[in-house]
Amino acid sequence: MMKQYLEVKEQCRDAILFFRLGDFYEMFFDDALTASRELDLTLTGRAGGDKERVPMCGVPFHSADGYIERLVHKGYKVAICEQMEDPKLAKGIVKRKIIKVITPGTITLENAVASKNNNYIGCLCEKEDVMAIALMDVTTGECVWSVCAASVSEDTILDILSVYEPSEMIYSRKGDHINSVMAYLRNRISQCTVTAFDEQTDVDYEEKASEYFQQTDFAAARQAGMCIGILLTYVREVMQSDISHINSLEPIDNGRRLVMDASSLRHLEITQNVRNGGRKGTLLDVLDKTNTAMGGRLLRKWLEAPLVRISDIILRQDAVEDILSHEIMRQDMHDALDGIYDFERILTRIETGTASPKDMVALRESLASIPQLKTVLDGGAAELLKRLNSRVSTHPEVYDILCQGIKDDPGVVIRNGGVIRDGFSAELDEIRSISANSHAYLQNLEEREKEKTGIKLKIGYTKVFGYYFEISHANTKAIPDYYVRKQTLVNAERYITPELKEFEVKVLTAQDQMLVLEYKLFAQIRQQIQAYIPAMQETARSIARVDCLYSLACAAHDNRYIRPGLNKDTVISIKEGRHPIIERYLKDELFVPNDVTLDHNDHEVLVITGPNMAGKSTYMRQVAVLVLMAQAGSFIPAREASICPVDRIFTRIGASDDILTGQSTFMMEMREVSYILKHATSHSLLILDEIGRGTSTFDGMSIARAVIEYCLKHIHALTLFATHYHELIAMADDSQKIKNYTVAVKERGKNIKFLRRIVPGGADRSYGLHVARLAGLPDGLLKRADVILADLEAHGNAAVPAIRPAAAAAPVADSLFVSPVLDKLLHVDVTSLTPIEAISFLYSLQNEAKEGSGMK
Incomplete structure (x- = not known):
């Protein structure tokens, strides 16, 4: 046996060999060591011809799927070696053969792959x-x-x-x-x-x-x-x-889809969050209202590769709007889709011979729900819904096969039987009847034989001789020729008849026969269905598309989304846009909406300044996510919008290093910027956050300014550029295509409050110390930082004359961070105040002034 094992193992050196021995799959040598470690199995040993015992471990064959799945998910390949003959009938060593190899990319076991994920x-x-x-x-x-x-x-x-x-x-x-x-x-x-x-x-x-x-x-x-x-x-x-x-x-096809690189997908948290790579806190999590696993997988693809052709986007938008505007249609669509299982993967298991009885029931129930779905789609006015309806078939032939052949509540595994419906096979029904009604059959046979022969007899059974007719010597008459003597006793004779012998064979082997025949009939049903698989795959893929459209409609309804307009003028204009992910998870406060305008005339590059934590990065991500949603055919969170489809979205956000390749944070940043500048076009959208942050101030500022100039001169992409280098706002004086924006902040002395509103203008400082104060740094440290900052600013003015903003820019910045005292003075109607009200108002202004100056 060990020689046979080694010969088989030679055929699959890179796989762990599951070697069938009776009711177990056994592993030996290095495979046993690996499997025992990875699966927490007890490691044993057995004699293998050498002095030392061979390492060995095993798992029961009927529960092997779970162990195989665990190994494959860890990156191992598993080769399944089966017994190719009945051990009871085999002469010598049982013949064995590798029947399949299960690898990470070819595993089809049920539940081995997340239902809403693809496995490529x-x-x-x-x-x-x-x-x-x-x-x-x-x-x-x-x-x-x-x-x-x-x-x-x-x-x-x-x-x-x-x-x-x-x-x-x-x-x-x-x-x-x-x-x-x-x-x-x-x-x-x-x-x-x-x-x-x-x-x-x-x-x-x-x-x-x-x-x-x-x-x-x-x-x-x-x-x-x-x-x-x-x-x-x-x-x-x-x-x-x-x-x-x-x-x-x-x-x-990059010509028909918006291309997203790995960095952009990660930064924007489209299908995986940046914290642990999970689904929670992603755009997919917000938009996924799908009822089927097929729809869930397709929606992920739609978000990872949105459309770029306006005609294609409009087809989806029309379908989403049709479903959104008809409440009854939406509810009926939900009810129909809710009864449809993942029969796209069930069809694969049928094709590969691994489908279970539960799969057949799921396929039957799915097919039963399709007529209801087609009825709903019949009421759709959108062109895309009509197209999809024409591609969805009910497949009555397959449904009839499953209804006639498979029980309503079959056994879990085919090898245990109880799967084929009564009435499907006369042969199976007879065997079941014999097994279930053997006692009644024997009584009936005994009475028929008594009446037929006129002899007083009785039917008996022993393990040694089986079934027999027993006739006492006192009742012996002319024995019919078809009675064959089986045993002679002192007082009686025992006989067997062809009918009784046939019954004996059937009843004693009925259970085994039932299992063999059920498996055979199940295989026949599976084979019959295989002819219809291509047509059913087309139905499954069309249902997935319907489910995605339904999901986008539900998300639009639940989250108050609007249909964005589309234009060919290379203009992105969004009024009161909201970030769909943050809005979903924001609990303690309302999300502050913001506007954005990007075009190639006078808003090609938006330079966004303001303090950390104020919302610059959120604002830029929001613009990118809303554009992506629109191009996927989704409605978006905004009051109104007109969006030109872009060919690519590039993002450079956050700080990270790559320890494995030895690249620092700044090197990673520069590599990402290099990639963007190399591949971006005038039809792209660029999200650049804090370029140059990973090096010295002057180096970083120089790189940041040069990147903006390069984008303006060579690429002409629509660009959002956030920076702490508030000196860069002076660039707007030299180019009409650059516009300055900043995050509005309410300042009270050394404290600030973020208003989350993006407004025209530029910040005159980065508010780093204010944010440090919010973070809770010690007061003594902050006071020392104030002194150092004042010293640096006093001696650093002459160092960067070309980059410092012009003096004329200061009033713009000052107007954005005005004192609350001035704000109240500007808006009060002095002529309408009574003397008492004027004194009270003056007193409140004085208190505010003291707070702002730090005197109170």
């Missing part, structure tokens, strides 16, 4: 300075691809990987550029398992790939054909099953 496996190929990438979700049957020049792969491919985050990656024809991608995977997506693929020179992988997809789709993917073919070949080999359900092929 990818392939990377480099050929003649062209890099091709293909990504596939085996659980849903979809495949996407892209090609680029190898020289720019470090940007293009890495952006794709950051969005799709594959759990497994294979590669072929390794070159220098692939090496850099592998390094990225090790450092950034460490949970991704990487495998080299042994490409066969005599195999036409492109031809293999063409067999899975429609010719029109594959013709567009010819450049990536070999890469797609290699990926399909690998998946087919490890799964050891039919994978014809993988039939959706789409390009990663």
